């Protein structure tokens with residue numbers, strides 16, 4: 432008799448154990464915390480047609496060129512004046528950022544030497560090279576493009592950018608901005624239109640470099656007002 436009761440108890444324990452094993456998922460189908468999670472290798476492959484440029488988060492891009500070191504009116508700076516404005520625009524619009532960096536960083540860090548190099552490049556109508564991979568411009572509908580005014584014009588390295596990417600910039604909306612110490616926008620918009628005749632150029636913004644360094648709240652207000660007038 433005792434042997435028979437023992438067999439029944441064993442059968443019940445076995446049955447309960449089996450039931451426990453089959454509960455591999457909760458009622459809603461979600462996995463239980465103590466279960467092995469799918470390994471990354473088992474995750475679905477990236478969808479076809481996903482953007483090739485991994486960093487692309489927005490359909491707006493801010494491209495800028497800017498220098499640190501000794502700058503007019505502000506002494507030696509660690510964050511370039513144009514870089515400050517570029518980052519404000521990106522923060523306000525959620526845009527991606529791309530900085531144009533000169534090949535071999537060939538621009539001097541002292542103001543007088545830099546003005547000499549810039550003047551020579553302008554006189555020679557040079558096309559200085561830049562480093563870094565320009566992001567795929569295809570996904571961007573609007574591109575803000577900013578630089579310091581150098582001798583009343585875009586730094587020549589910007590013309591390298593316009594010409595190298597001429598086809599990719601065609602059909603885009605381009606929005607120029609400058610930092611300067613008195614010359615304002617210096618015709619950046621008209622010069623941009625001439626360099627990129629198949630793009631639409633919107634109204635630009637000019638900010639004093641010293642204000643970018645020393646009056647960030649004031650500059651932020653100007654940036655916001657300009658963006659809002661452009662409906663960004």
Ligand SMILES: Cc1cc2nc3c(=O)[nH]c(=O)nc-3n(C[C@H](O)[C@H](O)[C@H](O)COP(=O)(O)O)c2cc1C
Pocket residue numbers: 496497498499502503510511512513514542545546547549550578579580581582583584610611612613614615639640641
């Ligand atoms: C080579 C050079 C040329 C410049 N030419 C002008 C100019 O023609 N008009 C002007 O208002 N400011 C001029 N500046 C001042 C810069 O435009 C200004 O300091 C700018 O904010 C620098 O920006 P960054 O720090 O982004 O390089 C010049 C500065 C340099 C270095």
